[in-house]
Amino acid sequence: MRKSHFALTILSVLSAILLSNLYQDDKVFDYVIVGGGAAGSLMASRLSEDSSKTVLVLHRGTDDVCVACDDASAADPAYINAGLHSRNGADYFTSPQLFTQRNIREVRTNLPGGGTRIYGSINIPSSKNLIEKRWPEGLKYDVMLPYLNKLQDHFCHYLPFDVTNITEGECTTWHGKPQDVGMSISPPIPGPDHDFARDLFHGAEKYNITYVPDPWNPHYQSKGSYSWGTHSFHNRQDVKDVQSKRTRESAWTGYLPLSLREKRTNLVYQTQSEARSLIYLRDLLWYPVAALRLWTLPSSNDSEVRVVGVRYEKGGEFRVAFARKEVVLCAGVEGTPHFLQNNGIGPADLLHRLDIPVVVDNPHVGQGIAAHQAVTMVFSAKKAIPVRPGNDASQARMLLSSPLNKGYPDMEIELFLGFPVSQLESASSGYDPLFFTTPSTDGSYPHASVLVEVVDPQWRGSINVTSSVFHSPSQVDYGWPRDAGSYAASEDYQKLSYGFKLIRDIFLGNNSFAEQHIESEIVPGGPERDFMHAAQVQHDIYHLTGGMNIGKATDLKGAVRGLSGLSVCDGGLVPHPPNGNPTTTILALCEYVADQIKAKV
Numbered sequence: 009m010r011k012s013h014f015a016l017t018i019l020s021v022l023s024a025i026l027l028s029n030l031y032q033d034d035k036v037f038d039y040v041i042v043g044g045g046a047a048g049s050l051m052a053s054r055l056s057e058d059s060s061k062t063v064l065v066l067h068r069g070t071d072d073v074c075v076a077c078d079d080a081s082a083a084d085p086a087y088i089n090a091g092l093h094s095r096n097g098a099d100y101f102t103s104p105q106l107f108t109q110r111n112i113r114e115v116r117t118n119l120p121g122g123g124t125r126i127y128g129s130i131n132i133p134s135s136k137n138l139i140e141k142r143w144p145e146g147l148k149y150d151v152m153l154p155y156l157n158k159l160q161d162h163f164c165h166y167l168p169f170d171v172t173n174i175t176e177g178e179c180t181t182w183h184g185k186p187q188d189v190g191m192s193i194s195p196p197i198p199g200p201d202h203d204f205a206r207d208l209f210h211g212a213e214k215y216n217i218t219y220v221p222d223p224w225n226p227h228y229q230s231k232g233s234y235s236w237g238t239h240s241f242h243n244r245q246d247v248k249d250v251q252s253k254r255t256r257e258s259a260w261t262g263y264l265p266l267s268l269r270e271k272r273t274n275l276v277y278q279t280q281s282e283a284r285s286l287i288y289l290r291d292l293l294w295y296p297v298a299a300l301r302l303w304t305l306p307s308s309n310d311s312e313v314r315v316v317g318v319r320y321e322k323g324g325e326f327r328v329a330f331a332r333k334e335v336v337l338c339a340g341v342e343g344t345p346h347f348l349q350n351n352g353i354g355p356a357d358l359l360h361r362l363d364i365p366v367v368v369d370n371p372h373v374g375q376g377i378a379a380h381q382a383v384t385m386v387f388s389a390k391k392a393i394p395v396r397p398g399n400d401a402s403q404a405r406m407l408l409s410s411p412l413n414k415g416y417p418d419m420e421i422e423l424f425l426g427f428p429v430s431q432l433e434s435a436s437s438g439y440d441p442l443f444f445t446t447p448s449t450d451g452s453y454p455h456a457s458v459l460v461e462v463v464d465p466q467w468r469g470s471i472n473v474t475s476s477v478f479h480s481p482s483q484v485d486y487g488w489p490r491d492a493g494s495y496a497a498s499e500d501y502q503k504l505s506y507g508f509k510l511i512r513d514i515f516l517g518n519n520s521f522a523e524q525h526i527e528s529e530i531v532p533g534g535p536e537r538d539f540m541h542a543a544q545v546q547h548d549i550y551h552l553t554g555g556m557n558i559g560k561a562t563d564l565k566g567a568v569r570g571l572s573g574l575s576v577c578d579g580g581l582v583p584h585p586p587n588g589n590p591t592t593t594i595l596a597l598c599e600y601v602a603d604q605i606k607a608k609v
C-alpha cells in the first residue's frame with residue numbers, strides 16, 4: 009500500500025516535470041552563444057551569415073542605458089565607474105596581489121558589446137614574432153594574417169601614398185579592404201592630434217624610438233622600439249577627409265548594428281538572460297519535445313559528454329535553449345571559466361575541494377591567465393594640453409623592446425593627455441588621485457600621464473570558483489609574487505625599471521621635446537621612489553587574457569576538451585598575452601574560430 013502510494017507520487021511528480029517541460033520555452037536553435045560582448049557580437053554576426061542557420065545570443069546585461077555610449081569617450085570616468093554599481097556592472101576584484109596586498113579592480117560591463125562599449129579603441133595586433141614563437145603549432149602568423157586583415161577598414165585603401173607612406177603592395181599584404189567593421193587607425197597626417205605628441209615622436213628619435221607609418225607591418229613590428237599615432241575604430245564621417253569627425257565604434261555597432269539585426273530574422277539577441285548551466289544529451293529525457301526536434305544532432309563521440317543546450321535565468325525564471333550544432337561560450341576571461349567550473353568542467357582537484365560534481369576533468373580551465381602590468385608616471389607640462397572632444401584622449405603610443413625582450417617588443421607606453429589615469433585604480437584606497445584635478449578654463453590639463461606597461465609578463469595566474477553557488481565571486485589571481493624580495497628581483501620589475509628610466513630620459517633629458525613641453529616629474533617623484541610606487545599602483549589595465557588557452561583548455565579549433573558540441577571564443581582563448589592592447593588579437597582569433605565552427609558538419 010505504502011509502496012504503491014510512493015510510486016504514484018513519484019510518477020505524478022515526474023509527469024508534472026515532463027508536462028511543464030513540454031510547455032516550457034524550449035527553443036531549438038542551431039547555435040546558442042553565451043555572452044554578447046566583444047567576441048560574442050562577432051560570433052553572432054558570423055554564425056548568422058547563413059540564413060538557414062538559427063542563432064540565439066544569451067546576454068546578461070540590458071540594452072538601454074547609455075544612448076550616446078558609442079560616441080562617448082572612454083575617457084569619461086562616468087563610463088568606467090558605471091561598472092560596479094549599475095545594473096550593467098560586471099566588475100570584479102582580484103584576490104590580494106603583490107606584497108602590498110591590494111584587491112585590484114577589473115572594470116567590466118554587461119552592456120551588449122561588452123568591454124568594447126567602454127574601451128579605449130586602441131587597435132594593435134600582436135607582433136608577428138610573438139605569434140610565431142608563442143602560439144601553438146598549427147596556429148601561426150600565416151593562419152592569423154587573413155583574419156587580422158579582415159577586421160580592418162584601413163585608410164591605406166583610400167588615401168594616397170604621399171599621405172600614408174604605405175605602398176600599394178604593403179597595403180594589400182598587411183591590410184584588409186574596407187568591410188562592415190570600420191576598424192582602422194588614425195592616419196599619421198596631419199596627426200598626431202597635438203604638437204605635444206608630434207614633438208614627442210621627434211624628440212624620441214635619439215632614444216632609438218622610430219616613428220612608423222604602419223605598426224601592422226611585421227617589418228616595423230620586429231624593429232624593436234617604435235611609436236605611432238592613435239589607433240581606433242574610427243568610423244570617420246568622410247573616409248577621405250582625415251580631419252572629419254571620428255566616432256568610436258564598439259564590437260556591438262561594428263558587428264551587430266541595428267540594420268543588420270533587423271535583416272537577420274534568424275538571429276535572436278536576448279538581453280537580461282544569464283546562462284547558468286549546460287544541458288547534456290543525457291538530460292533530454294526531461295525534454296521530450298526538444299529531443300524530437302534535436303533528432304538531427306550530429307553523431308557524437310561516445311567518449312565525450314555531448315552538450316545540447318543551456319539553462320538560463322531571465323526575470324527570475326529559469327528557461328532552456330537547445331543547440332542543434334554548437335553552444336559557444338563568449339562570456340569573457342572571467343565569465344567563461346566561472347561558468348564552466350561551476351558546471352563541473354575544470355581542474356578535478358579544485359572541483360573536489362568545493363564539492364562540485366566533476367563532469368569533465370579539464371585541468372586548464374581558468375588556469376594560465378596573464379595580466380599586462382601598468383604603472384603610471386605623471387609629469388607637469390609647461391602649458392595646458394588641450395583635450396579634444398570626439399577624439400581619443402590618448403594620442404601617442406610606443407612599443408619598446410626592453411633589454412630582456414624575447415624577440416619582439418615586450419613593453420608598451422601609453423600616453424594619456426587629459427585622461428584621469430588615477431581612476432583606473434579606484435579600487436586602491438588611500439592613493440592620492442592628484443593627477444588631473446586642476447583643469448584650466450577650457451577643460452585642458454597641464455599634465456601628461458604616461459603608463460609604463462610590461463606586455464610580455466612572465467607571471468601566470470588563475471580564475472577559480474570559490475563555491476558551488478553560481479553567484480559567489482571567482483578568485484581572480486594574477487600570479488604576481490607576494491613578497492617584496494621576489495618582486496624586486498623579478499624580470500618584470502627589471503623591465504618596469506628600464507621603462508621608468510627611458511621615460512625620464514625622454515621627458516626630463518636633454519632633448520627638444522623635454523625642453524619645450526615638460527616642467528617636472530610629479531609621480532613617482534624620483535628613481536628612489538620607483539619600487540614602492542610600482543608596488544602600490546601597479547594594476548592590470550584591463551588587458552587580461554588566457555584561462556581558456558587554445559591548444560590547452562580547448563583543441564586548436566576552440567572546442568572545449570573532453571566535451572562535444574561546446575566551443576569557446578573570447579579573451580580567455582588567447583594562448584599568450586598579446587604585446588599590445590588585446591582586442592584586435594581576440595577578434596582575429598574569434599574570426600578564425602567562427603570559421604572552424606561553421607565548417608563542422
Ligand SMILES: Cc1cc2nc3c(=O)[nH]c(=O)nc-3n(C[C@H](O)[C@H](O)[C@H](O)COP(=O)(O)OP(=O)(O)OC[C@H]3O[C@@H](n4cnc5c(N)ncnc54)[C@H](O)[C@@H]3O)c2cc1C
Nearest residue numbers: 043045046047068122123127128129130283343578579591
Ligand atoms: C576601460 C577599458 C579600456 C579598454 N581599452 C582597450 C583598448 O583601448 N584596446 C583594446 O584592444 N582593448 C581594450 N580593453 C579590453 C577590451 O575591452 C577587452 O579585451 C574585450 O572587451 C574582451 O572581449 P570579450 O568578448 O572577451 O569579453 P567582454 O567584452 O567582457 O564580453 C563578455 C560578456 O559576457 C557577458 N556574460 C558573462 N557571463 C555571462 C553569462 N553567464 N550569461 C550571459 N552573459 C554573460 C558579460 O555581460 C560580458 O558583457 C579595455 C577594457 C576596459 C575595461
Ligand SMILES: *[C@@H]1O[C@H](CO)[C@@H](O)[C@H](O)[C@H]1NC(C)=O
Nearest residue numbers: 170171172173196197220221
Ligand atoms: C614618409 O617616409 C619618408 C622616408 O622615411 C619620410 O621622410 C617622410 O617624412 C614620411 N612621411 C610621412 C607623412 O610620414
Ligand SMILES: *[C@@H]1O[C@H](CO)[C@@H](O)[C@H](O)[C@H]1NC(C)=O
Nearest residue numbers: 212213214215216217510513
Ligand atoms: C641607440 O642605438 C645605437 C646603435 O645601436 C646605440 O649606440 C645607442 O647607445 C642607442 N641609444 C640609446 C639611447 O639607447
Ligand SMILES: *[C@@H]1O[C@H](CO)[C@@H](O)[C@H](O)[C@H]1NC(C)=O
Nearest residue numbers: 355357358470471472483485
Ligand atoms: C586554482 O586552482 C588550481 C587547480 O586546483 C590550482 O592549481 C591553482 O593554484 C589555484 N589558484 C589559486 C590562486 O589558488
Ligand SMILES: *[C@@H]1O[C@H](CO)[C@@H](O)[C@H](O)[C@H]1NC(C)=O
Nearest residue numbers: 214516517518519520522523
Ligand atoms: C644637449 O644636447 C646638445 C645637442 O644634442 C649638446 O650640444 C649639448 O652639449 C647637450 N647638453 C648637455 C648638458 O648635455
Ligand SMILES: *[C@@H]1O[C@H](CO)[C@@H](O)[C@H](O)[C@H]1NC(C)=O
Nearest residue numbers: 308309310311312569570571
Ligand atoms: C573522442 O574523444 C576522445 C576524448 O576527448 C578523444 O581522445 C578522441 O580522439 C575522440 N575521437 C574522435 C573520433 O574524435
